Amino acid sequence: MEETRTSRSAPRPPSGDHPAEPSPFNLANAFTFLRVLLVPVIGWLLATSAADASGATPAARWWAFGIFTFAAATDTIDGEVARRLVGVTRWGQLADPLADKLLIIGALAILAALGELPWWAVGVIVAREAAVTWLRARLVRDRGVVMPASSWGKVKTVTQVAAVTLYLYPGIPDPVREAALVIAVVATVGSGLEYAVRIQRRSRAEVGGEGRGGG
Template identity: 45%
Template sequence: MRDHQRRRAARRGPGALPRRRGRGRGPGGLRRRGARQVTEPARVPVLNIANVLTMSRLVLVPVFLYLLFAEDGRQFWWRLGAFGVFAVASVTDHVDGNLARKLGLITDFGKIADPIADKALTGAALVGLSLLGELPWWVTVVIAVRELGVTLLRFWVIRHGVIPASRGGKAKTLVQIVAIGLYLLPLPAYLEPLAQVTMGAAVVLTVVTGVDYVIRAVRLRARGKRAVAGA
C-alpha cells in the first residue's frame, strides 16, 4: 500500500501537496452532497428591525388611547395627535412585513406578535370611538368577533396548513384603517357621511371575508383529514 502511495506522489510531481482524507468535504470541512455544499441555515435573531417595528406598534397603543381620550376626545389638536399616532402605527404594519420578507427576518415571534399588534391597535381605536359615543357598539362587536373568530380558526387548522391572506382580506384591512382614520379626524359635519359610508364598507368586507375564511378553513381541515386517512 505504501509503495502504491509513493508511485502516486511521484506522478503528481515534486512539491505536490498531500491529499487530505475525508471524502465529501469541501473548504472549511463543510460536507458536500454531490457537487453542492450543504450548510446549516442561519438563525434569524429575534431582535431585528421588523420585530422592533412590531413591538413599537404595541407601545404606541397606550399613547394613542391617551391622546384619544384627552379633553374628553373633543379637542381638535388632541384628536389630530391621536390620528397621527394611529397613522404612524398603521404604516409600521406595512413596513415591518415587507422588511421581514425582503431581508429574511421572519421569526416565530414575529408571526405571533404581528397579528396581536394589529388587533390591539384596531381594537383600541374601535372601542375608544364607541366609548366616546361616536361609533355604534354593534360595529365594534361585529369587527371584534370576526377578528377573534379568525384567530381561533387559525389555531384550529394549523396542523393541516396555513390559509394565505386573500385579496379580500387585504382590502378589508385597508378599508378598516381608512374608516377608523376618518372617524379619528376632527372632520367638519358635511364630511361625516364619508366616514360613515367607509365604515359601512369596512363592516361588509369584514363579514364577507370572515365567512370566506370559515369556508376555506373547513375545506383545508377536510383535505388534511383525507390525506392522513389515505397515508
C-alpha cells in the first residue's frame, strides 16, 4: 500500500524530451479511488453483522472480509496498470498512499467502534500516518520530491493489512488477533521513525552538497 511499492515511477526518457504526463482519469487511478469508496461499504457490512443476533456468523461479515481483501489487492493492481498500461501521474503518486491510509485506518476505526479492538492502537496508527503525510507533503511542496519506499514501510503495510484481515475473518482466536495488532503497531511506529531519519539524512546531504558547491 502506501509503501508496498517505491512509487509509481515512470521510466526516464532516453533523450532530453519530456513527454506530457498521462491524464489522471485512467484505470489505475480508478482502482485507487475505488479503495476509498469501499471503506463505507465495509463499515456498513460490519455494522450489519454486529446487529445480527442469530448467533451464526452473518454473511455480511464474510462480505466485509472479502471486500477488504479485494480492496487491499487493488493497491498492487493499480500500480501494475500504471506502470505497464496507462502511465504514471502525479495525482496517482499522491492519491495512492492516501487511499491506502483511508482503507486501513477506516477499517480499524470501524472495528474499534464495534468494540473489537482498542482505540489506542487506532490512535497510534493515525498519528504516524498523519505525521508521515505531513512530511511527504512538505517534500513535494518544497522540493518536488516523492520519497522512495523502504523495507520498513513495506513491513508496516503488510502487518497492518494482516492485522485487519485477522480481525475481519470470523473465528480467529483473540490472542492471535491481538498479537498481530501489536506487531502492526510496532512496525508502524518503527517505519515512521525510519522515514523521519531518512528525510533528515537527505536534508543534511543536500545542505552539505550546496556548501561544497558554493566553495
